[in-house]
Amino acid sequence: MRTMPAILFVCLGNICRSPLAEAALREEARRRGVALEIDSAGTGDWHVGAAPDPRAQAIARAHDVEIGHYRVRQVTSADFTRFSHIIALDHENLANLQRLRPAAADAELSLLLDHVPGREGEPVADPYFGGPVGFAVTWADVTAGAQGLLARLTESDQPPRV
Numbered sequence: 694m695r696t697m698p699a700i701l702f703v704c705l706g707n708i709c710r711s712p713l714a715e716a717a718l719r720e721e722a723r724r725r726g727v728a729l730e731i732d733s734a735g736t737g738d739w740h741v742g743a744a745p746d747p748r749a750q751a752i753a754r755a756h757d758v759e760i761g762h763y764r765v766r767q768v769t770s771a772d773f774t775r776f777s778h779i780i781a782l783d784h785e786n787l788a789n790l791q792r793l794r795p796a797a798a799d800a801e802l803s804l805l806l807d808h809v810p811g812r813e814g815e816p817v818a819d820p821y822f823g824g825p826v827g828f829a830v831t832w833a834d835v836t837a838g839a840q841g842l843l844a845r846l847t848e849s850d851q852p853p854r855v
């Protein structure tokens with residue numbers, strides 16, 4: 694049984710967007726004193742065991758967050774029961790998760806920006822083949838997503854209003 698919400702962020706390589714989403718949510722949750730289990734993974738296996746892309750490490754460090762110790766892993770079928778929320782960074786990753794989801798799994802699948810009012814359905818763009826500006830956009834997007842997600846999670850912890 695889960696004792697707290699458990700959040701898994703998923704992108705393609707697990708070296709750019711999903712580790713940054715993991716870092717942004719860890720930071721927001723720490724600041725607000727909210728207990729969450731948080732992890733990230735990739736749908737692809739090319740980079741398994743590697744550290745995040747140096748450009749992702751640099752943008753996190755620019756915001757005083759260290760992610761150099763994170764290591765890439767691939768999504769597994771066990772993730773669909775271990776995590777309460779599996780959050781894809783773009784539509785391709787979401788489609789892959791829907792295909793991989795075991796029939797009995799209860800994890801809620803969504804896009805990260807579904808949690809940002811007014812940005813529902815938007816992807817977080819893949820910065821891998823671009824320059825450093827793309828990573829600043831990614832950081833802004835994952836921070837907005839983390840804040841929206843936390844607002845939603847902490848609201849749903851409140852007793853229902855009568």
Ligand code: 4NP
Nearest residue numbers: 704705706707708709710821
């Ligand atoms: P990510 O970015 O999915 O945000 O980690 C990518 C990382 C690696 C590749 C593509 C996107 N790649 O083609 O190796």
